[in-house]
Amino acid sequence: MxxxxxxLPYKYNALEPLGMSMExxxxxxxxxxxxxxxxxxxxxxxxxxxxxxxxxIVVGTYQAGAVAQNGIFNNAxxxxxxxxxWEIMGPDQVGIPGSxxxxxxxxxxxxxxxxxxxxxxxxxxxxxxxAWLVKDKDGSLKVTKTENGVNPLCFGQTALLGxxxxxxxxxxxxxxxxxxxxxxxxxxxVNWEAVAAKL
Numbered sequence: 001m002x003x004x005x006x007x008l009p010y011k012y013n014a015l016e017p018l019g020m021s022m023e024x025x026x027x028x029x030x031x032x033x034x035x036x037x038x039x040x041x042x043x044x045x046x047x048x049x050x051x052x053x054x055x056x057i058v059v060g061t062y063q064a065g066a067v068a069q070n071g072i073f074n075n076a077x078x079x080x081x082x083x084x085x086w087e088i089m090g091p092d093q094v095g096i097p098g099s100x101x102x103x104x105x106x107x108x109x110x111x112x113x114x115x116x117x118x119x120x121x122x123x124x125x126x127x128x129x130x131a132w133l134v135k136d137k138d139g140s141l142k143v144t145k146t147e148n149g150v151n152p153l154c155f156g157q158t159a160l161l162g163x164x165x166x167x168x169x170x171x172x173x174x175x176x177x178x179x180x181x182x183x184x185x186x187x188x189x190v191n192w193e194a195v196a197a198k199l
Contacts, residue, residue, distance in 0.1 A: 001051055003079060005029075005037045006086070014091040018188040024172045032168050033082040040075030047072070054080050055153060062154040077149035081130060084162050090191035100196035107141035114143065119182045121145040122165045131182070133161035135199065160198045161190065 008029055013022040044050050049057045049072060058080055061073035096104070101111060108114040114133070121143050122131030129147045134157040136142050141160070144152065152159040163185050170181035 001053075002041045002045075003037050003054060005034050006083060008086055010089075010091055015089065015189060018091065018093075019173060019184040020089075020189060021173050024169070027172065028164075028169055029082075029086070033079070036075045036078040036082065040072065040079055043072045043075060049076075058151065058153050062150070074149050077151050077153075080153065081149060081151050081162060081164065084159055085164050088161055088191055088194045089185075089189045090194065092191070093188065094191075094193060096192040097196040099199060100192060103141055103199060108143075114141075115186050117143040118161075118163070119179065119186060122163050122182045123179045125165050128166040131163045131165060132157075132159055133195070134159055158198065161195045 008025065012025045012029075015025065016022055044057065049060065052060065054076060057072065057076040061069040061076065096111060104111050104114045108117060118131055118133060122145065125131065125145045125147070127147065129145060130149075130151065132144045132146065132152055134142050134144055134152045137156050142157075144157075146152075146154075151162070163182060165178060165182070170178060174181040174184075
C-alpha cells in the first residue's frame with residue numbers, strides 16, 4: 001500500500017500572520033514530509049509491511065527494533081508525526097474548549113502549567129525530536145518528548161498535540177530560538193478544537 005503526501009489543510013501563506021512563514025511550510029511540507037513519504041514507500045515495497053496501515057507499520061517496526069527495520073520506522077513514523085502536526089495547527093484561532101481545559105487542569109493544575117511543561121519538554125529535547133501532549137493508558141494527560149521520529153504510538157499512548165522541534169521546522173522563522181518557536185506555537189498556531197477532538 002503506497003502512502004501519499006496529504007495536502008495542507010490551509011493555504012501555504014495562511015499561518016504567516018501567526019509566525020510560520022510560507023517558505024517554512026513549502027520546505028517543511030513539500031520537501032521534508034514528501035521525502036519521508038517517498039522513502040517510506042520505497043522501503044516497504046515488497047516487504048511484510050506492504051499491506052499494513054501506517055499505524056501498524058510504526059508500532060510493528062518500532063517493536064521489532066532490528067537494524068533492517070530502522071529506515072522503515074523512521075520514515076513511517078515521521079509521516080505519521082507530520083500528518084498530526086499539520087492537522088493540529090490552523091489560522092482560525094479559538095480558545096481551548098471546555099472539555100480540554102478541564103482535562104488539562106485536572107492533570108497539570110492549570111493550562112499555564114501545561115504550556116510551561118510542554119515548552120520545557122520541547123526546548124529540553126537534545127537534538128532532533130518532538131514534544132507531545134498525550135493521553136496515557138490510564139486516561140491521564142501527560143507531557144512527553146521523544147527523539148528523532150519516535151512518537152506516542154510506540155508506547156500505547158494517544159497523541160493529542162505534537163510539536164516538531166527538528167531545526168527545519170523553525171530555523172527559517174526563528175533561527176536558533178527554539179523556545180520562542182515553541183511559545184509562538186502554543187499561543188498562536190495550535191487549533192485547540194482539533195486537539196480537543198482527540199480526547
